[in-house]
Amino acid sequence: MSYKIPMGPYHPALEEPYKLDLICEGETVLDSKLHIGFNFRGIEHLAETRNYIQVVALMERVCGICSNIHTLTLCQAMEGLTNQTPPPRALYIRTIMAELERLHSHVLWAGIAAKLMGFKTMFMTCFELREKVMDVLQAISGNRVNYSMNRIGGVNRDISDPAAILKMVEALEAEMGRTVIPIFTTSRTARSRCAGIGVLTTEKAVSLGVVGPVARASGVGQDLRKAAPYAAYAEMEFDVPVQTAGDVTARLLVRALEIMESCKILRQALSKLPPGEVNTGEEKFRFTTGTAISRAEAPRGEVLYSVSWREGSRNPARVHVRTPTFVVMPAIRWMVKGARLADTPLIQASIDPCYSCTDR
Amino acid sequence: MTLLTEVIEKLGTTETWVEQGGVHWLTLEAMSIRALAAAMNTLHARFITITAYQLPKDEGLRLEYHWDLNGELLGFVFKLAANSIESIFDLCEAADWIEREIYEEYSVNIAGREYEPLLLRQGDIAGVNLREVKL
Numbered sequence: 001m002s003y004k005i006p007m008g009p010y011h012p013a014l015e016e017p018y019k020l021d022l023i024c025e026g027e028t029v030l031d032s033k034l035h036i037g038f039n040f041r042g043i044e045h046l047a048e049t050r051n052y053i054q055v056v057a058l059m060e061r062v063c064g065i066c067s068n069i070h071t072l073t074l075c076q077a078m079e080g081l082t083n084q085t086p087p088p089r090a091l092y093i094r095t096i097m098a099e100l101e102r103l104h105s106h107v108l109w110a111g112i113a114a115k116l117m118g119f120k121t122m123f124m125t126c127f128e129l130r131e132k133v134m135d136v137l138q139a140i141s142g143n144r145v146n147y148s149m150n151r152i153g154g155v156n157r158d159i160s161d162p163a164a165i166l167k168m169v170e171a172l173e174a175e176m177g178r179t180v181i182p183i184f185t186t187s188r189t190a191r192s193r194c195a196g197i198g199v200l201t202t203e204k205a206v207s208l209g210v211v212g213p214v215a216r217a218s219g220v221g222q223d224l225r226k227a228a229p230y231a232a233y234a235e236m237e238f239d240v241p242v243q244t245a246g247d248v249t250a251r252l253l254v255r256a257l258e259i260m261e262s263c264k265i266l267r268q269a270l271s272k273l274p275p276g277e278v279n280t281g282e283e284k285f286r287f288t289t290g291t292a293i294s295r296a297e298a299p300r301g302e303v304l305y306s307v308s309w310r311e312g313s314r315n316p317a318r319v320h321v322r323t324p325t326f327v328v329m330p331a332i333r334w335m336v337k338g339a340r341l342a343d344t345p346l347i348q349a350s351i352d353p354c355y356s357c358t359d360r
Numbered sequence: 361m362t363l364l365t366e367v368i369e370k371l372g373t374t375e376t377w378v379e380q381g382g383v384h385w386l387t388l389e390a391m392s393i394r395a396l397a398a399a400m401n402t403l404h405a406r407f408i409t410i411t412a413y414q415l416p417k418d419e420g421l422r423l424e425y426h427w428d429l430n431g432e433l434l435g436f437v438f439k440l441a442a443n444s445i446e447s448i449f450d451l452c453e454a455a456d457w458i459e460r461e462i463y464e465e466y467s468v469n470i471a472g473r474e475y476e477p478l479l480l481r482q483g484d485i486a487g488v489n490l491r492e493v494k495l
Contacts, residue, residue: 037479041389044465080381182429209407209454222406227431291413291424293433306411306424322409322458330457 002030006345010039014348015112016355022344029336029344039359041151047319048250052078052152052285055316058116059305061320063357065108068101069298070305070321071150076230077307078152080292082285088090088274090154094231096269097140098296099262103172104133105299106255106262109352110180113252116346117193124178129172136168152258154279159270166270173263184256188294198335198347201246210328212301213258214351217243223298224297231296233271236265248350255352287311291318300324300352323357363429371398383435384428393425395440397448397455406428407454412466415439421466440468447473 002025009017016312017038023031043062046053057073060067079086087096105290107297111126131345134144140159141147153330159165200210205218213220221242241257243250270272287309301324308318328351364377364384371391378385387471400407405427413422421440428435438445447470450456459470460478467486480486 007468037477040479077382102472206404206406207453209452222428222431260457290381293383293435295382295425295433300406304408304426306409308413310416317414318411320409320411326457327454 001025007058009035009126012201014355016353018353018355018358020029020336020348022336022341024042024341027341029328029339029341029346032268032333032336033208034332036329036355036358039356041360042360044321051314052316055319056151056177057146057148059319059321060148062323062360063354064145064299064356065145065354066101066298066303067146067238068149069296069303070096071148072231072320073294073296073303073305074307075150075152076296077283077292077305078287080095080294081287081290081307081309083288084153084278084285086154086280087277088232089158089276090278091159091232092269093155093159093278094150094238095161096266097137097147097155097274098231098264100133100137100140101189102262102299102310103259103266104130104137105352106259107133107180109255109349110184110252111333112145112348113349114190116349117190119189119193122180122183125183129175132168132175133280136172139168140165151279152285153282154277156279159273159276162270164271166267167251169263169266169270172319173260173267176259176263180302181256181260183251190252191249193346194248194252194350196247197339197343198248198251198350199246200331200335202244204331204334208327208331208334210301210331212298212328213251213254214328215301216241217254218246219244224295224302228295230294232269233265236268238265248346251350263293265305287313297323300357301316301328320360323354323360325351325354325358329358363432365430367399367403367405367434368383370403371396383433384391385435385437387437392446393436393448394446394451396425396436397451400427401451403429405434407452408433408457410458410462412468414466421468423462423468443467444471446471448477449473 005022008019019035021033022029050058056071059070062070107126107130111123114122138144200218202219205220223240236262241254289311291308295308304322306320310317332348336344408426409422423438425436460475461466463470464480464486
C-alpha cells in the first residue's frame with residue numbers, strides 16, 4: 001500500500017520553502033510531485049516599474065547567492081540595447097567576480113551537502129572556507145552578498161591591487177586542494193552516502209533540458225563559458241569537467257573539479273588584468289526599441305535575461321529571467337523515483353536548488 | 361553548410377535569419393509551433409524558454425520561443441491573435457513549467473495539455489501577475 005509524505009514547504013532539509021510530495025511504498029519512493037511559488041515576489045513585474053539604474057539593483061536581489069551573475073547578464077542585455085561596449089578591464093573584473101561567486105556558491109553547496117550526509121565536521125570546514133571567499137569578494141566590492149559591481153558599460157569598482165587578491169586566491173586554492181577536494185573525491189563516507197543515488201540519465205537530462213553542473217554530471221558537456229563566451233572567458237584556458245554516472249557522486253565530483261577550474265581562471269584573470277578604465281563613463285543612456293537577450297553560466301547553470309525596451313522610455317517594457325534552477329528542478333521527480341526515502345533530502349540538495357531564483 | 365542554414369532547410373522556409381540583440385531571429389508566418397518543436401527535436405537543439413510579451417494597445421501578445429543549437433541562441437516569434445497557442449509539452453518535456461507559468465502570468469491558453477498550478481496559490485486568478493488589464 002502506498003502513502004504520501006509531504007516534505008516542506010518548511011522542512012529542516014530545505015534552505016528555502018518548496019514542497020515535495022513523496023508517494024512511497026515502504027521505504028521506497030514511487031513518484032513525487034513538486035510545488036513551487038512560495039518565494040514568488042513578482043520581480044519581473046516590478047522590473048517594469050524601475051528605471052535603468054534601479055532595475056540593476058532590483059535584479060541583484062533575485063538571488064542571494066548568485067546575485068552578481070544576474071546583474072552581469074542583465075547589464076550585458078542592456079548594453080546590447082544602448083550600444084555600449086565595456087572596456088577590457090571591466091570584462092576581466094566581471095570574469096573575476098563571476099568565478100569568485102561560483103567558488104563561494106559551490107563551497108556553500110558542499111557544506112550543505114556534507115551536513116545532509118551527516119558529515120558535520122566537513123560542513124564546518126566548508127563554511128570556514130566560504131567565509132574566506134566572501135572576504136575576497138568584500139575586499140573587491142565592499143559587500144558580502146549584493147556586490148553592486150555591474151553597471152551598463154562596465155563595472156562600478158576597480159581591483160586596485162590584483163596581486164593582493166591573487167595571494168588570497170592562491171591561499172584559498174591551497175586550502176581547497178588540501179581539504180575539500182580530497183575529502184569529497186576520496187572519502188568513504190562521501191562515496192558510500194552518494195554513489196548510485198539520485199541518478200539522472202543522459203537521455204533524461206537532454207529531454208528535460210537541464211543545465212549547469214547537473215547536466216555535466218549526466219554527461220551533457222555544455223558550458224556557456226566555452227560554447228558562447230562572454231566577459232573575458234574567450235581569453236581564459238580552462239576545462240569543463242564532465243561525468244557520466246549522473247548520480248549524486250557525479251554532481252559532487254563535477255562541482256569539486258569546477259572549484260579548481262575556477263581557481264585556474266582566477267589566477268589567469270588576475271595576472272593578466274589589462275590596464276584602462278573600468279566603465280565607459282556614461283551616466284545617461286538612450287535605449288533603442290527592441291529586445292536583447294543575454295546568457296551567462298551561473299554557478300547552477302545557464303541564466304537567460306530577455307530585456308525589451310521602447311525608445312524614449314526610462315523603464316524596461318519587459319524583463320524575463322530564465323534561471324537555471326527553473327529547468328533543473330523538475331528533474332528531481334526523476335531522480336527520487338525508486339530512491340530510498342532517507343536519501344531524498346540529499347538527492348534534492350544535490351541539484352543545488354535556488355528556490356528564490358526559481359520563483360522570482 | 362552552416363548550422364543556421366541547416367535549420368532553414370529543415371524547416372523548409374524561405375524566411376531568413378535576422379541577427380539582433382544577441383539572438384538569431386526567425387519569424388515563421390506559415391509554420392505552427394508544434395511543427396517547429398518537432399523540427400528542433402530532429403536537430404537536437406536544446407529548448408531554453410518562452411518569453412511572453414504584451415504588445416502595446418490591443419495588439420495582443422507575442423511569444424518568443426528559444427532554443428540553443430551548439431551555443432547559438434535561436435529565437436522564433438509567434439503573435440497570438442486569439443490569446444491561445446498549442447502546447448509543445450508532449451514534444452518537448454522541458455517546456456512544461458514555462459508553459460504553465462505563461463498561462464498563470466498572462467492567462468494565455470496553452471491548448472492541448474492538462475496542467476496543475478505552478479506559481480499560483482489557492483484562490484489566485486490566472487493573468488493577474490503580469491498581464492496589463494484595462495479596467
